[in-house]
Amino acid sequence: MGADGRALLRLTDLTVDFASQEGMVHAVDRVSFQVAPGELVGLVGESGCGKSVTAGAIIGLTGMLPNVTMSGSVEFDGRDLLTLPEAEVRAIRGRQISMIFQDPITSLNPVLSIERLMTEGLELHLGLSHADAVKRSIALLDEVGIPKAASRIKDYPHQFSGGMRQRVMIAIALSCNPRLLLADEPTTALDVTIQAQILRLLKRLSREHEAAVIVITHDLGVVAGMCRRILVMYAGRIVESGPAKALFARPHHPYTVGLLKSVPRLDEPRRDTLQTISGLPPDLAHLPPGCAFAPRCFLATDECWQAEPELASTGDGRLSACFHSASLHEAAGVVA
Amino acid sequence: MTAAVASGDALVRVEDLRVHFPITSGVVFQRKVGAVYAVDGLTFDVRRGETLGLVGESGCGKSTTGRAILQLIRPTAGRVLYEGSDLADLRGRRLRKQRKRMQMIFQDPYASLNSRMTVGDIIGEPLLVHRMGGKAERKTRVRELLETVGINPNTLNRYPHEFSGGQRQRIGIARALAVEPNFIVCDEPISALDVSIRAQIINLLQQLQREFGLTYLFIAHDLSVVRHISDRVAVMYLGRIVELAENAVLYGEPMHPYTQALLSAVPIPDPEAEERRRPVVLTGDVPSPVEPPSGCHFHTRCPAAREGLCDAQDPPLREVRPGRWASCHLITETDYPRIRAGEDDLAVVAGSTEGGDGP
Numbered sequence: 204m205g206a207d208g209r210a211l212l213r214l215t216d217l218t219v220d221f222a223s224q225e226g227m228v229h230a231v232d233r234v235s236f237q238v239a240p241g242e243l244v245g246l247v248g249e250s251g252c253g254k255s256v257t258a259g260a261i262i263g264l265t266g267m268l269p270n271v272t273m274s275g276s277v278e279f280d281g282r283d284l285l286t287l288p289e290a291e292v293r294a295i296r297g298r299q300i301s302m303i304f305q306d307p308i309t310s311l312n313p314v315l316s317i318e319r320l321m322t323e324g325l326e327l328h329l330g331l332s333h334a335d336a337v338k339r340s341i342a343l344l345d346e347v348g349i350p351k352a353a354s355r356i357k358d359y360p361h362q363f364s365g366g367m368r369q370r371v372m373i374a375i376a377l378s379c380n381p382r383l384l385l386a387d388e389p390t391t392a393l394d395v396t397i398q399a400q401i402l403r404l405l406k407r408l409s410r411e412h413e414a415a416v417i418v419i420t421h422d423l424g425v426v427a428g429m430c431r432r433i434l435v436m437y438a439g440r441i442v443e444s445g446p447a448k449a450l451f452a453r454p455h456h457p458y459t460v461g462l463l464k465s466v467p468r469l470d471e472p473r474r475d476t477l478q479t480i481s482g483l484p485p486d487l488a489h490l491p492p493g494c495a496f497a498p499r500c501f502l503a504t505d506e507c508w509q510a511e512p513e514l515a516s517t518g519d520g521r522l523s524a525c526f527h528s529a530s531l532h533e534a535a536g537v538v539a
Numbered sequence: 540m541t542a543a544v545a546s547g548d549a550l551v552r553v554e555d556l557r558v559h560f561p562i563t564s565g566v567v568f569q570r571k572v573g574a575v576y577a578v579d580g581l582t583f584d585v586r587r588g589e590t591l592g593l594v595g596e597s598g599c600g601k602s603t604t605g606r607a608i609l610q611l612i613r614p615t616a617g618r619v620l621y622e623g624s625d626l627a628d629l630r631g632r633r634l635r636k637q638r639k640r641m642q643m644i645f646q647d648p649y650a651s652l653n654s655r656m657t658v659g660d661i662i663g664e665p666l667l668v669h670r671m672g673g674k675a676e677r678k679t680r681v682r683e684l685l686e687t688v689g690i691n692p693n694t695l696n697r698y699p700h701e702f703s704g705g706q707r708q709r710i711g712i713a714r715a716l717a718v719e720p721n722f723i724v725c726d727e728p729i730s731a732l733d734v735s736i737r738a739q740i741i742n743l744l745q746q747l748q749r750e751f752g753l754t755y756l757f758i759a760h761d762l763s764v765v766r767h768i769s770d771r772v773a774v775m776y777l778g779r780i781v782e783l784a785e786n787a788v789l790y791g792e793p794m795h796p797y798t799q800a801l802l803s804a805v806p807i808p809d810p811e812a813e814e815r816r817r818p819v820v821l822t823g824d825v826p827s828p829v830e831p832p833s834g835c836h837f838h839t840r841c842p843a844a845r846e847g848l849c850d851a852q853d854p855p856l857r858e859v860r861p862g863r864w865a866s867c868h869l870i871t872e873t874d875y876p877r878i879r880a881g882e883d884d885l886a887v888v889a890g891s892t893e894g895g896d897g898p
Contacts (some may be wrong), residue, residue: 249733250733277572364824365695367823394597395760395762395804395805396594396596396800396801399806399820400817400820400822402806405628420735421733421806422787422806424555424805424808425805427807427808427809427810427812427813428807428810428813428814448810448811451808451810451811454809457574462734464806465735466734466763466808467766468763468807468808469762469766469790469802469807470809476745477738477741477742479735479742480738483703483706483736484703484736499735501691
């Protein structure tokens with residue numbers, strides 16, 4: 204997708220700062236990207252890189268936090284969610300944009316039955332009668348693979364297993380036919396065999412409901428089989444983005460190289476030692492002046508310590524924020 | 540069977556280990572109304588100097604196994620032999636003396652370090668407990684240990700909250716090393732860490748193993764990491780071992796249907812490779828260990844299960860090929876059930892039970 208007018212979601216220079224005792228924490232720093240209708244996008248990064256704060260800004264949760272300042276814009280269908288009156292945002296949030304959270308145990312209210320949890324949104328957003336909402340809920344539960352949906356709808360969250368609860372959450376998220384689904388670590392709390400089930404389900408449902416999905420995760424494996432386009436975040440910024448196949452085959456940022464090389468792969472021969480990314484994740488309250496990755500980078504030069512590289516095109520619809528993108532592949536070969 | 544799984548150079552031998560947690564009812568007079576069959580008859584060896592990987596999904600009993608071996612949880616039945624002596628018989632001072640040889644590295648580096656103690660006191664505590672050295676000697680030893688795990692020794696007066704997750708895990712490793720153990724149970728030592736830090740800790744564990752000749756029981760749910768670090772691998776499902784073999788053998792040609800499904804479900808960080816794969820997606824959830832299924836515990840999810848056999852009889856863990864143990868009725872001398880992905884995401888079984896060995 205290019206910079207055409209068909210973007211469903213367009214973030215422009217989204218910046219989120221939190222005031223803390225240690226000073227300003229730049230959680231998200233000038234993040235810009237677009238999502239086309241029906242597109243599957245992976246937002247990848249480690250804890251503290253700003254991926255969840257970015258998702259929160261899209262759905263309006265980040266703005267509710269204390270000590271937060273936001274700038275830039277989050278345009279959904281051409282309307283900036285950051286400046287839109289709350290009443291209008293409410294008509295979009297939960298209906299046009301919905302979210303699946305990481306932990307299906309804590310994100311479903313334990314004192315409400317599945318029926319209550321499911322019908323609330325349907326009655327509020329779609330104006331269905333309770334009877335119709337129940338009917339539709341049962342159909343949705345059936346669709347996400349909950350056996351005996353008609354009787355289980357009376358149950359409470361604790362009566363379901365982790366994988367089943369995640370299915371319920373997906374059913375709730377899809378209930379109002381959203382056009383954008385944010386999935387924040389949707390399988391991190393689940394076992395491998397259940398993870399495979401849930402990822403397939405998400406992929407199939409996104410196709411059938413024509414919903415765009417942003418999968419937010421730290422696990423490159425999760426997005427590799429699912430997303431067409433990948434965004435990699437580090438220290439609040441997007442450091443690299445591009446089509447999944449090209450990005451995985453030939454990353455243009457040293458951080459992406461490091462991430463890919465530091466995980467052992469089942470389909471490759473075993474190595475004696477794993478290649479590591481040296482050092483520690485950055486302290487967002489005290490970032491170095493130049494590139495935030497420079498202290499851990501095997502390619503860093505004086506330039507990297509002084510100036511911050513902009514996210515710029517490297518061709519083929521790809522972007523990278525690194526002064527050394529062009530020479531990276533050869534250099535990485537030498538290191539490996 | 541016990542004799543078969545055992546081998547010449549076992550440092551730790553586990554024989555028919557069982558850990559059942561009682562479920563009770565009533566307030567004052569508690570009656571036992573059931574049990575969680577967390578570990579239900581395990582037999583295996585950990586050989587001197589090797590890393591034995593123990594994998595399985597949550598609730599399969601792998602952590603309980605690790606704790607029961609160290610006698611942190613007393614086994615309900617079975618024996619744990621450390622260099623030939625049964626730990627379950629030992630109490631008090633004699634057990635403590637043996638425990639010096641065995642240590643543990645925990646999953647959560649935030650919860651497993653006492654936040655009110657300095658790093659020096661945390662690492663020095665096992666030395667104090669086991670009366671190793673005087674005050675000055677202990678301090679020297681603590682500094683030495685910090686250096687070994689890659690932390691600046693001058694930080695020994697700091698508190699855990701001043702360190703990052705990866706550094707805390709290094710402190711946990713230094714504490715485990717303090718009493719010079721031979722055997723370390725690593726219980727998910729990297730799951731709580733950031734992706735870019737995991738490789739550092741794995742490399743450190745391997746380096747320490749070479750340096751001090753350590754033996755590891757490496758418990759994890761991440762099959763790629765277990766493949767990287769282990770010499771042999773045991774796969775658990777609902778309190779039992781379903782397959783145990785040399786690393787290359789198990790990953791190269793998994794025979795138990797559960798191992799096959801588990802391996803095919805691991806995502807590979809490469810879109811090209813993912814496109815070529817047809818993962819077997821198991822239907823349903825792991826059943827509750829309170830009421831494990833009859834017969835083979837896996838039969839409720841196994842695409843190859845045979846009625847009247849798998850749901851009726853317990854498959855024993857037997858040596859199905861030289862050096863490879865598995866518990867499955869359907870593995871024969873020449874063949875094994877091969878499951879692969881079908882048209883509609885459903886796992887199906889390759890038809891033949893005759894024919895050549897191996898794919």
